[in-house]
Amino acid sequence: MIRLGEPRSLGVPAPEARLHFDTELQEIGGGPRRRLLMVDDEPAFELSFYCGTCPLLFRRLETATQKLSLESVQDRLAGALEDPDDGGVIEAFGALLPEGEYLPLLLEVEPRLVVPGQQGDYFSGEQVATWGIDQFWGLPEYPHTPYYRTFETAVDADAHLYEFVVPMVPPTWNERERVEEYVALMGRGTVPTAVAISTLDVCQPSLGLADDPSTHWGLTHFLLDGHHKLEAAATAGRPVRILSLLALGEGLAGAEDSARLPAVRTQPRSARATNLKQRRRSHLRDNNSAHSGQLHRQQAN
Template sequence: MIQAGAPRSLGVPAPEARLRFDTELHEIGGGPRRRLLMVDDEPAFELSFYCGTCPFLFRRLEGAREKLSLEDVQERLTNALDDPDACGVIDAFGMLLPQGEYLPLLLEVEPRLIVPGKEGDYFSGEQVSTWGIDQFWGLPEYPHTPYYRTFETTVDADTHLYEFVVPMVPPTWNERERVEEYVTLMGQGTAPTAVAISTLDVCEPATGMPIDHYQHWGLTHFLLDGHHKLEAAATVGRPVRILSLMALGEGLAGAEDCARLPALRALPRSARASGT
């Protein structure tokens, strides 16, 4: 954690925003409605279900097929930012977002690239320990995208925070030359800044069903800018900064929980031992 700004109003009317949160519409008699992150009016990610007892989730959909970088702020993001309000970057990216209240957080992370089903995968690891596998599919939840794990810490005896950075497109879509440029810059001591819109989902299984019952706080950063930076940092084990615009009121967390994030994010990293 480098710095937290004060909550601020950002964004444009929802019909003009390139990115917004929405709920899927169903015909009469249809099944449960999905909670969605929309890009250019197309479903890009399915998010944790509203009930709060279902497993935490981000699942890439067909609408997640392009990045949302802004070329006119690239130079400012390559050089280190020390203030979440610096250089008008927040206002520039705010023009992509729907009107709402956002909490700016400037974080420094050392990302670890995770492939679903492989070592370190939250969905086949910690989540299965709490919720078990999906009873219909007989499998863990599957996010349909590689993602980055960056931080986790204990909230209290029965609650743990997990942080994820989710690219809009897979790292295999990145330009190799750009990734190598950032690898070189990081080797020279530069810590470039990525930008993300973020949500906090608080999920806890129904009483009596889990193997290892505790509450999961899922802090998810959906990348707007910085796909090459995150891959480069993960490749060489170097830090990168994330300017997170936390969408207050859009996650499955109350105002008090969101207000705790800056202090929690400043704690030492700590993994949770199963059964504790």
């Protein structure tokens, strides 16, 4: 399920916003070094680098300790929003954000909790297939946080969309009783709503370096509200809705890519078959074909 609102101007001046995007400058030379998501003037996440060929990244930093829930809209979010504009939720959370253009997306997802380095981890799986391991560390990128995977689909033959929900604080910080309450509510059919600010990063590797040199569209939802709901949905295998406020102009995506995103997001879910997997399948087919031909020749003789 996906429902769209109209792109709109939201937010307050950056110095007044609890959350904003920033660029850390080098002390010498003045060039950009890191893109950052800031919460209460503290760096919360390091984001994908500007270079255009670097891999997708969301890396939790030591000062990421704050959630941004709003008590004033909790009743509206206890169940499923039916429309992005329902109940003044956008305006309420817009007051936490920096001035800018945002595209509201209302999504229904079934999240799957992923621990870095373990099964299903994007950074040690699909990302390594495209970029390889980090040449300095000799390891995959490491996000320093568990996160949720929710959706993926093909953009075209050479590009794939990967969607993530990233908690501001780890699920281990959640209150167990509240998680269990949501598990019980979801078991009775309730579909609660979470709220996130989101970015779209389109990252393309340098040519000739990868097993699967495809472009990765990373749709990353940073949770403002709904940490207990996402964990409960992942635990119970139940759906949850996410009101995403996509920050237009803050990700590594052009206007045309952002405009295509809603249509791409409505496509059927599909995993990407990497070139490495395809080559392995082709190799197996070639071996099987050669073996069959050898048998045929032996039988003919």
